[in-house]
Amino acid sequence: MPAFTFEKISPPARRAPTAAAPKKPRSVISQMIDRIAERRARRTLQVEREIRQDEKPAE
Numbered sequence: 001m002p003a004f005t006f007e008k009i010s011p012p013a014r015r016a017p018t019a020a021a022p023k024k025p026r027s028v029i030s031q032m033i034d035r036i037a038e039r040r041a042r043r044t045l046q047v048e049r050e051i052r053q054d055e056k057p058a059e
Contacts, residue, residue, distance in 0.1 A: 026034075
């Protein structure tokens with residue numbers, strides 16, 4: 001016979017899904033960061049394309 005027993009805890013009752021919170025407008029700082037990141041991504045793509053074109057042998 002065990003010296004102690006564990007109490008079985010039932011999982012919490014499922015609640016109805018809450019209504020989605022309305023989206024807040026993005027802050028100016030986050031918009032600026034997005035623009036910078038987008039420009040950087042475009043620039044790296046352009047550089048990679050130029051490198052690939054340089055690697056192709058001229059026929």
